[in-house]
Amino acid sequence: MNPQTALASREPIISPAWSPDGTRLAYVSFEAKKPVVYVHSLASGRRHVIANFKGSNSAPAWSPDGARLAVVLTKDGGSQLYLVHADGSGVRRLTSSGGIDTEPFFSPDGQYIYFTSDRGGSPQIYRIPAAGGDAQRITFEGAYNVSPRLSPDGNSMVYVARNAGRFQLAVMNLATRQTHLLTDSSKDESPSFAPNGRMILYATEIGGRGVLAAVSSDGRFRQRLSLAASDVREPAWGPFMKF
Amino acid sequence: MQKLLKLSLLAIVLAIAGCKSSPSGPEQAGAGVEERSPGGEAKQVEPPAVAKVTPPAATEDSGIAALKDPKNILSKRSVFFEYDSFTVKDEFKPLIEAHAKFLVSHPQLRTLIQGNADERGSREYNLALGQKRANAVKNMLLLLGAKETQIESVSLGEEKPRNPGHDEAAWTENRRADLLYPGEF
Numbered sequence: 001m002n003p004q005t006a007l008a009s010r011e012p013i014i015s016p017a018w019s020p021d022g023t024r025l026a027y028v029s030f031e032a033k034k035p036v037v038y039v040h041s042l043a044s045g046r047r048h049v050i051a052n053f054k055g056s057n058s059a060p061a062w063s064p065d066g067a068r069l070a071v072v073l074t075k076d077g078g079s080q081l082y083l084v085h086a087d088g089s090g091v092r093r094l095t096s097s098g099g100i101d102t103e104p105f106f107s108p109d110g111q112y113i114y115f116t117s118d119r120g121g122s123p124q125i126y127r128i129p130a131a132g133g134d135a136q137r138i139t140f141e142g143a144y145n146v147s148p149r150l151s152p153d154g155n156s157m158v159y160v161a162r163n164a165g166r167f168q169l170a171v172m173n174l175a176t177r178q179t180h181l182l183t184d185s186s187k188d189e190s191p192s193f194a195p196n197g198r199m200i201l202y203a204t205e206i207g208g209r210g211v212l213a214a215v216s217s218d219g220r221f222r223q224r225l226s227l228a229a230s231d232v233r234e235p236a237w238g239p240f241m242k243f
Numbered sequence: 244m245q246k247l248l249k250l251s252l253l254a255i256v257l258a259i260a261g262c263k264s265s266p267s268g269p270e271q272a273g274a275g276v277e278e279r280s281p282g283g284e285a286k287q288v289e290p291p292a293v294a295k296v297t298p299p300a301a302t303e304d305s306g307i308a309a310l311k312d313p314k315n316i317l318s319k320r321s322v323f324f325e326y327d328s329f330t331v332k333d334e335f336k337p338l339i340e341a342h343a344k345f346l347v348s349h350p351q352l353r354t355l356i357q358g359n360a361d362e363r364g365s366r367e368y369n370l371a372l373g374q375k376r377a378n379a380v381k382n383m384l385l386l387l388g389a390k391e392t393q394i395e396s397v398s399l400g401e402e403k404p405r406n407p408g409h410d411e412a413a414w415t416e417n418r419r420a421d422l423l424y425p426g427e428f
Contacts, residue, residue, distance in 0.1 A: 012402040014366050033355065033428045034397035035370065056374050056398045059367045072371070074396070078378065079371035100371040116368055123368055146365040160365060167364060189365065208409075234366065 006042060015059055018238045019066050019086075026050070026060035026069060037071055039086060050088035061104045061113070062086075063130070070094065070104035070113050070130075081115060081128070094132060105148050106130065114138065114148040114157065125159055139172070141179065147190065150174075151197045151217065158182070158191040158200050158217075169202055171217065182219040190234040193217070201237045309345070310424055316341040320422045322380055323415065326361075329375040331383055339380060342422055343387030350390065355423040356380050358398040359405070361414035370400030376420045 007013065011030040018025060025040045035058045040047035051057035055074030062069055066086065073082050073091075081094040081101050094113065095101040100123070103116040112127045117135070119126075125139040125148045139145035144162035151157070154174070161170040166186035172179045187205040194201065199214050206224065210231035215222045309315045322335045331339065346352060358377030360369035377396035384394055406413035 014370075014400075014402060030399065030402060033357070033423075034395075035399075054395055056370060058370050072367070074374050074378075074398075079374050100368070100375065102371045103365065103367045116365070123365075144364065146368050162364065 007040060007047075014234060016234060016236045017060050017062055017069075018236055019062050020064055020239055021066055022239045022241045024066075024086075026062065028058045028060070037069075039069075039088075048088065050084060050086070051082075051091075053091075059102050059104060061106055063106050064108055064110045070106065070115075072102045072104070081113065083130075094130075095128060095135065097135075103147055105150060107150055108152055108154045114150065116146045116148065125157070138174075138177075139179075145170075149191050149193060151193050152195060153197055156217070158193065160189060160191065169200065169215065171200075171219070180219065182215050182217075183222065185213075188213075190236070192235065192237045194237050195240045199237075201235045203233050203235055307424070307426075317345055322376075322420045322422075324376050324418045324420070326414070326418065327372075329372075329379045331379050336383075339383050340387060343384045343389050346384060346389035346393050347387075350393070353393050353395070353425060354384075354389075355428045356394065356396040356420055357403075357423060357428075358396065358420045359403065359417055360398075360401050361417045362401045362404065362409065363414070366400055366402070370398045370402075373398030373400045373420075376418070380420045380422070 006025060009029060009031055014028045016025055016027045023042060025042060026037060027040065028035045028037055032052070035056045036049060037051040037057045037060050038047045039050050050069065051071050051073060053073050053075040056079070057071060057073055059072040060069045068083055068085055071082055071084055072079050076093070078098070079100045079102050080096065081104050082091050083094055084091045097117060097119040099118040101115055101117045105114045107114065110130060113130050114125060114127045116123050117126050120137065122143040123146050124137060125145050126135040126137050128135045138157070139159070142161055142163065145159055147160045149158050157172045157174055159170055159172070160167050161181070167188050168185065169182040169188050169191050170179050171182055182200065183204070185204045189203050191200050191202040198217055200217055201212065201214050203210055204213050205211065210233045212225040212232045212235050213223065214225060309317045312318055316338060319338050322331060322338065342354070346354060356377040358373030358375070360372040374396065377398055381394050381396040385391065401417070404413070404417045405419065406416040
């Protein structure tokens with residue numbers, strides 16, 4: 001392994017998201033004492049603010065064509081989903097619930113945005129047409145289902161489910177709505193599919209330290225990918241590069 | 244396995260090694276476009292694109308002394324919340340009333356309310372929970388006469404724990420909203 005540092009900051013950085021062409025990274029930085037969304041071009045090191053409105057700005061997710069991002073803003077009150085062009089222009093509100101709407105993720109065909117919402121009383125996963133419309137609830141089992149990520153073929157969704165106080169990865173077949181657990185650990189977070197759909201990368205905790213781990217999408221193989229002497233959090237698997 | 248390790252080179256990992264917050268000089272809230280080399284200092288090359296930044300008010304104001312006086316209720320800045328709750332408990336109402344009165348009598352002052360959550364669960368969902376807590380305090384200040392333009396409510400989620408522990412005592416301390424005044428953020 002030969003890690004490269006893309007950005008070093010004394011303040012936290014969360015929610016990294018690769019652009020579909022692999023050249024840019026969107027993320028949330030707290031260097032302004034509040035969450036602000038940036039897009040960072042990895043080759044040039046140039047970055048620009050795409051959302052810094054009054055309140056919090058977070059949870060960037062790229063559209064499959066790389067032209068837009070879904071973000072979560074609180075400029076109008078609670079945490080709600082908005083769409084914005086990749087240069088930060090043209091902000092448009094997508095959801096209007098009284099509660100929390102966050103963690104947007106585009107379906108690979110760009111038709112839907114999956115997200116987490118507490119509109120039903122507990123955090124569950126919903127989807128809404130990217131063009132706007134009514135939200136449809138996707139998860140029903142359990143009282144805490146968050147962080148949806150779709151497979152590249154759009155057929156399955158990995159997410160984090162809380163079971164008896166433990167946070168574990170689960171996968172749902174979106175056609176049959178059948179679900180099964182992929183892990184038996186207790187602090188799993190930030191799943192993301194490999195570009196070929198066969199592996200899921202995630203962060204977990206072993207011995208009080210954050211580690212990177214991977215599991216096959218059928219749950220049969222699990223592997224810890226350790227990094228020396230540091231906490232690892234919030235991995236995001238990059239796309240296939242197109243040259 | 245070797246293949247998996249190679250594939251994992253494609254994965255970017257943000258390793259945030261035990262970062263404790265430390266004030267890092269004057270921050271340009273809402274940076275524009277920057278050149279930034281790994282680990283290097285940011286250099287501002289364009290004005291803010293989206294951000295609208297109100298400069299902090301003067302800190303020489305006599306009212307500010309009250310904010311730091313341990314005997315004054317205004318020096319108390321933290322409102323604590325129950326698990327999965329956004330309701331301001333009765334015991335914190337006098338604190339919020341005092342800050343509302345202070346904001347009404349100092350209409351030029353702004354406050355930043357930072358909401359926080361404990362570490363359990365999704366980071367982005369926790370960011371939204373912290374926002375709900377900050378909004379609860381903000382709404383109370385507004386009801387008591389402070390102006391919308393005086394207050395910004397934001398969330399730090401689980402990213403800046405006051406207590407870095409992993410037990411109930413730490414979580415209780417971290418489910419919190421803090422009121423900050425100019426010079427403090």
